[in-house]
Amino acid sequence: MNLTKSAVLAVTIFIIVLSHVNCQSKDETTTTNPETPKEKTKVKDSKLCSKCTCDFDNNLLDCAEKLQDWLSSEEWQILTNGDFVFKTINLEHNNLTSVPILPKYDVENLYLANNQIDSIAEGAFQNLTELSTLDLSHNRLTSKVLVPDVFKGPYTVNDFAALEKLKTLNLGYNDLHSLDADLFEHIPNIEELILCSNTFHVIDRLSETAISGLLSLKILDVSYMEIDDLPDTILHGPRDLETLIAAGNLFHKLPKALERATNLTSLVLNQNPIENLVEDNVFPSLTKLTHLSMTFMSKLYKIGPGAFSELQSLTELILSDSKLLNEIDGEALSKNVTGGQYLDYPPLEKVYLNNCNISTLPKELLVRWDKLKALDLRFNPWNCDDSNDYLINVLIEQVNKTTSILAKNVQCSTPNELKDVEVLRVANENLIGxxxxxxxxxxxxxxxxxxxxxxxxxxxxxxxxxxxxxxxxxxxxxxxxxxxxxxxxxxx
Structure with missing residues (x-):
């Protein structure tokens, strides 16, 4: 009896052990044989590429003027499960009216310009974690629609992450008149911000807070916004700002905010009603500025002494198409940096003075005229008498040697016997005498x-x-x- 019990116990133990071994074997089989991955869709042969232009060489999916609405679920599936990832998607000119929450995709450049977009879902771009450029220009966006959560990133355990890779944001040509103070909290690394052709009229405190908080900003476009000034501290935060475009506004004087743009290399002030650059209305110290454009200045008539003296790195100066500009002081560019007997001048390479009302060019305006690669003096009423001796006997010949096309249409206006005669001919034939x-x-x-x-x-x-x-x-x-x-x- 005892033997029988022992035998039964032994058999039971054996069965339990055998069962445990079998279970372990099944588990090992499960882990060593994973599911077969889903086959990738061949994007090149898909219906999407027959509907849109698939440019594989340039990583571009171009659906401009080809859609009636957003891509369908099936078309997004082709992209998200495709064997090729487009880095750029162009959806311009499609009459899209809203932006939904877009599926996860590694697109880097998304162009939505020239649609009818007047609403954007919160978190619309949260799944586009590789997004670097977003163009929302030429739409119907209002300040009410453009709220901070529109740009929030993917959800994390504690909060929504930032879209850290977004560098360029184009909001130009919309119906914005102000910016939410926290608009850029989820996209803090913006380097290029375009706000042009939104009728702000004035950059209010909220907008100033939003822009000044972009510490990585390098390019700012506030052109054609019908503003008459820039807030003094708007450029205090973005100390790395390199390019400021403020053309087509209502500036009557140079904005004092420029004093804080110490790293500015390019400044565009075209089409502003500034009348003169004299006395306290001259440029502040911008030691890194190399490019300055002030064209089509309808009221600018005089550039006085010291106007550009603090721009000692300037290599390109564009003052063309200012029909009233008739006076440029000989000391407009010079500066006595060392306090010695010699003046310092910026290393100008290109100067454009065409289509103005200038009759005489002071020799002392720039010492090293011979360093210029381009000097455009065309279509001005030049005085061809002894008062312009340097222009006639030196400069025009230099212009003809470096860029002969710019020597044409440099014509005399006075005296009457030389009217409409080219200055180059006056120089060559000694007609001044x-x-x-x-x-x-x-x-x-x-x-x-x-x-x-x-x-x-x-x-x-x-x-x-x-x-x-x-x-x-x-x-x-x-x-x-x-x-x-x-x-x-x-x-x-």
Whole structure:
């Protein structure tokens, strides 16, 4: 009996052990044989590429003007499960009206410009964690629609993460008049912000807070916003700002905010109603500025001494198409940096003064004119007398050697006998001296005609030939007319 119990116990133990071994074997089989991965969709052969342009060489999916609405679920599935990842997706000109929460995809550049977008879902871009460029320009976005959570990133345990890779945001040509103070809290690494052609009228405190908080900002476009100034501290935060575009606004004076843009390298102030650059309305110290453009300045008439003196790194100066600009002071660029007897000048390479109202160019405006690679003086009313000796005898020849096309249409306006004559011709033919000679030649011709006539008249009077003289008055007049005609043909 005891033997039987022992045998039963042994058998039971054996079964339990065997069962445990079998279970372990099944577990090992499960872990060593994972599921077969889902086969990737061949994007090149998909319906999406027959509907849109798939440019594989440039990593571009171009659906501009090809959609009636957003991509369908099936089309997104082709992308998210495809064997190729497009780095750029272009959805412009499709009359899209809203932006939903987009599926997870590693797109880097998304273009949604020129649609009718007037609403964006919160977290619309949270699944696009590789997004670097987002273009929402030329839509119908309002300040009410554009709230901070629109740009929030993927959800984490504690909160929503930031879209840290987003560097360029284009909000131009919308219906914005202000920015939420926290608009960029989820996209703190923005380097390029475009706000152009939104009628702000004034950059209020909330907008100033939003922009000044972008510490990585390098390019800021606030052009055509109908603003008459920039808040003094708007550029206090983005100390790395390199390019500021503020064209087409209502600035009557240079914004004081420029004083804080110490790392600025390029500044565009075209089409602002600034009347002059004199006294306290001159540029502050911008030691890294190399490019300055002030074109189509409809009211600018004078550039005074010291206007550009604090821009000692300037290599390109564009002042063209300012129809009232008639005076540039000879000390507009110079600065006495060392306190010695010599002045310092910026290393200018390109100067554009075309289509203005300038008649005289001071030699002392720039010492090293020979360093210029381009000097555009065309379409100005140049004075071609001794007051412009340096332009006529030195500069125009240099322009002709470096860029001959820029030597054409540099024409004299005065004196009258040289009007519309090219300055290069005046230089080559030494006409600047001839203009005075013409007068003397004319006087000489008159004397040569007048003296014999007077003598002849006297002789005829003594001989009593006045009657004959009267009878032939018309002939004499004709003769005098012919001689005068010869004199009039003697011109340049």
């Amino acid at each position: 001839s203009s005075g000679s013409i007068i003397w030649v004319g006087l000489l011709v008159i004397l040569l005609i007048a003296i014999p006539t007077i003598i002849g008249a006297y002789v005829m009077k003594r001989r009593g030939c006045f009657g004959v003289f009267r009878r032939h008055d018309s002939g004499a007049s004709s003769a005098l007319y012919n001689r005068t005609s010869f004199n009039e043909d003697f011109h340049i």
